[in-house]
Amino acid sequence: MIFPKGEVVHKNLSTSFTDLSALISTLRLENFSGTIEIDFPDTRGILLIDSGQIVDAEATGDNGSERILGEEAIQYLLRLASQKDGILSIYRLLPEQVILLANNLRCEPLFKALSTNFIHFDQLLTKLKEGKHNGFIEVMTKDHQPIGVLFLEGGEPVEMFTLPKNGPAVFGRMSIQIFIENVKKHGALFNVYGRENKGLSQEPVVVEKKEVLLHQDHESPQVKEEGESVPINLQEEKNLSGNETLKETLSLLEEFLSESERIVDTLTRKGMFLKNFKKALIEKSEQFGFLDPFAGEFDYRDGTIQLREEVESKDLVKGIVEALRVTLSHLEKELPQEKMLPLKLKxxxxxxxxxxxxVLTRLKIEPFFASFL
Incomplete structure (x- = not known):
């Protein structure tokens, strides 16, 4: 994958004088999200860090022929960085951008070095849309200089970044159409990568938007300006549209997720649950639109849920349970040796x-939780 370089935090640090483990500890305290690039004469690698935790990694040989991922790559790069003759560079990204990269890290190449001289880019996109393709397209100039990466979910372009000559990579789904038009106009080479299509429903859940938010004391309404989002955070005791059912449901879901996180991280390592849960949210966002981490409507972190749009309680529970099911599937594939994990989670x-x-019976949501078992 072509990786974006975010805002420079440190660049070209010598491994002869830099303790990578101590550096990572500092980044953890700072709740850092971004990448650490590691360059040696014969090896290149990258650590993906979300909120201070290493969530994934890739290490490749100098010619790109050898490639290792995940925990094996993390341990390899940490050992390698203790040697001399290496260079470390640290770039800041948003957490959702890191998860986007991690979610696509295991995509396999389907087509390499396709050229607009022979293939129409828009026709390729149409074909990928028909096949509900999940993955990404690397776009390069005709002399193989990287231009950017376009990410697809269910065949639809969902995010992209471009690589300017100077400065950090530029993300922005609003520029996707302009990006596509420029590729068609100027020509390019591209590589197509894909991952297994999960066969999700393509019908997104319509999230009803409320224009008036009531204060918890019901004294006066708070009118929401157009385009403004007011987050629900139970610790701040905000109540969306006076919906006590939703408030109770959120409290239950917070306990449900935090306990699942505790079980998974205890059996594996800290951050393993959140890493895979965020991947699952992206995958299930086609079916449950409010889970899309790039839409900013739902977020789970440190045992707390933030919800910025009103969602039916039953839809919310169903979406979270389905995301947890996908999370467990990812964990079983990544950690086949942890035979007790699914048993303890259930x-x-x-x-x-x-x-x-x-409470679950009164709220009529028990069957959704029970469906996980």
């Missing part, structure tokens, strides 16, 4: 159901 959910049976 046991934790059974305990949760038993403890909250009365």
């Amino acid at each position: 046991a934790g959910i059974e305990t949760f159901l038993a403890h909250h049976k009365g």
